[in-house]
Amino acid sequence: MRICITRTEKHAYSETFIRDQINGFKSLCKTYSLFDGRYPERMENGNLLSPWPFWILHKVAKGLVGRNNFFSNYGMKRFLKQNNIDIILANYGMSASHMVPPAKSMNIPLMVIFHGHDATDKKLLNQYKNKYQSLFNYASSIIVVSQDMKFSLIDLGANKEKIHVVPCGVDTSKFLYNRESIHPKTFIAVGRLIPKKGPLYTIRAFNQVLQKHPDAKLIFVGNKTGLYDECQKLIAELKIEKSVTFTGILNQKEISEIMSTSMAFVQHSITAPNGDMEGSPVSIMEASSSGLPIISTKHGGIKELVIHNKTGFLVAEKDEDEMAKYMLKFCEDTELAKSMGIEGRKHIQHNYEQSNQIRKLYELALQIAENEYNFPKN
Secondary structure, eight states, rough: EEEEEEEEEEEEEHHHHHHHHHHHHHHHHHEEEETTTTTOOOOOOOOOOHHHHHHHHHHHHHHHHHSSOHHHHHHHHHHHHHTTEEEEEEEOOOOOOHHHHHHTTTOOOOOEEEOOOGGTOHHHHHHHHHHHHHHHOOOOOESSSHHHHHHHHHHHOOGGEEEEOOOOOOOGGSOOOOTSOOTTEEEEEESSSOOOGGGHHHHHHHHHHHHHHTTTTHHHHHHTTHHHHHHHHHHHHHHGGEOOOOOOOOHHHHHHHHHHHSEEEEEEOOOTOOOOOSOOOOHHHHHHHOOOOEEESOTTTHHHHHOOOTTTTEETTTTTHHHHHHHHHHHHHHHHHHHHHHHHHHHHHOOOOOHHHHHHHHHHHHHHHHHHHHHOOO
């Protein structure tokens, strides 16, 4: 089987899971990958799919008609044909919808993975309304990362028989597991400072913790963009600058090292004003892999990643008081934090080990290819 995997960016720091997905497939079958935009324009080596004259004509024509055209599809179709691609796996609904015309014209089956905002952002859903209907009709398989997302896509018109719930998973071996070296009263949050991550709610809940435990610490790992200025303003108003740290972007090894010494992971995810919701946050899986108990919200796929009262605690969206209560609980009972962290790691290893999740995608792709081309089973 020869598969082509598409993604919008090659080195997005928040999308290590897609790079892991591609590498995982490479160990199972002949794998090609494309990137650079919702309708990918480049091969893995960075070369354009289309010759320069066609690429320029594509840009001109798209500027005039506002959509992809013959010149847009030329390079893609040539690539798919030259490499005898048997099946396409597109990451994100937007990208997959742009892949429908070339895939359909060449009778190549298409799989799509929805990850989060591509299934919930109101503006995006309105913009892609017609394209998504074409995608739902043509796609051989629609993969989502949570049960909530499954129901959202059904509401949008997707055939429930085509939908498979397969969270991306995490390689637990990459995360240090040593609960004897933790720093008590140290909380960590990892992710972009955007509305759906709810960093302002986390900060206000943490401020309540400081009233009883002034030596507590909160560490934010991620890009200093989005709501960063609002976070800094709130921290200054609360006068807790010495208790909150923003590290900026860190690599996976550095994140693992900080997690190994933290007491608990916190993330107050909410439905953003634009409708944007979480899928199944990789950062929560990574934290649980490190043996950290989780304090988060009853939101999206988090309800499946975290078992309330066993691997962590879940609160209603925007309930800062309840979040603070559980943060205080861990401050006052580190043994509880350790025991819940142990259960969390077991839960991730059993249900979300990355190699197993990639294998599920591979088996699904192989099944589709077998039905289409009568491939022999491995």
